[in-house]
Amino acid sequence: MIRTASISATRTVLAGRPRSCCQRPQLADTFPVAFPRPPAGAGQPPQQGGNLPSESGPRGTAVGVLSVSHIGVCVADFERSLRFYTEGLGFELAEAWTIGDSLAQLAEVPPPMKCRSQMLVKGPVKLELLGWRTPEAEGAALTTRRQIGFTHLSLHVDDLAAVESRLVELGGTPIEHTRTRFPAPDGESYVLFLADPDGIRIELMQETRR
Numbered sequence: 001m002i003r004t005a006s007i008s009a010t011r012t013v014l015a016g017r018p019r020s021c022c023q024r025p026q027l028a029d030t031f032p033v034a035f036p037r038p039p040a041g042a043g044q045p046p047q048q049g050g051n052l053p054s055e056s057g058p059r060g061t062a063v064g065v066l067s068v069s070h071i072g073v074c075v076a077d078f079e080r081s082l083r084f085y086t087e088g089l090g091f092e093l094a095e096a097w098t099i100g101d102s103l104a105q106l107a108e109v110p111p112p113m114k115c116r117s118q119m120l121v122k123g124p125v126k127l128e129l130l131g132w133r134t135p136e137a138e139g140a141a142l143t144t145r146r147q148i149g150f151t152h153l154s155l156h157v158d159d160l161a162a163v164e165s166r167l168v169e170l171g172g173t174p175i176e177h178t179r180t181r182f183p184a185p186d187g188e189s190y191v192l193f194l195a196d197p198d199g200i201r202i203e204l205m206q207e208t209r210r
Helices: 078-088 101-107 160-169
Strands: 002-006 071-075 092-099 114-122 125-134 153-157 180-184 187-195 201-209
Touching: 071 078, 078 114, 078 125, 078 160, 160 187, 160 201
Parallel strands: 071 125, 153 201
Antiparallel strands: 002 153, 092 114, 114 125, 180 187, 187 201
16 A cells, blocks of 8 residues: 655645546646736735735745645556556546647647646645647656656555555556665665656655564
């Protein structure tokens, strides 16, 4: 069983209760059009004296950042990846859209374009699965932790062997040379990296107690 999922820190506030993997939301025909940039400080309470937050601040201070919304994952086979992340990793379905030319500028893809967007949630983590119809997805996933970019998704599990077996059934591939065991407080930790159906690295971590 998978207990938690984490990608460097997040508390995402979700509107409404997430649906199970068996209750797929209806895809909208189009995604809402892009909206204008809000004025600086919008949505923030005034500081003492009624002034809006400053555009600059001390080094290390994130001014105006409220929370992490989601992390996007581009996949080659939408249905295959949907099964992997829901039936294998335990994510639940949330919002879904079909994205068209009106948001080509946000996707940084020249029109014509069409893409399925499916939000998936597990605890505080929210992923956006992107399945491209026009044009097709391109490129390859990162294969080492020294390549620039988001390198992997890490999850705590309570039965690494069982989770690994299920993910293999759903198209995952264990990276055998990453199997590692090392001491942990009051026990040991076992770690294994797998590749999802597109090669995206998934880290499974199990801790055992003496």
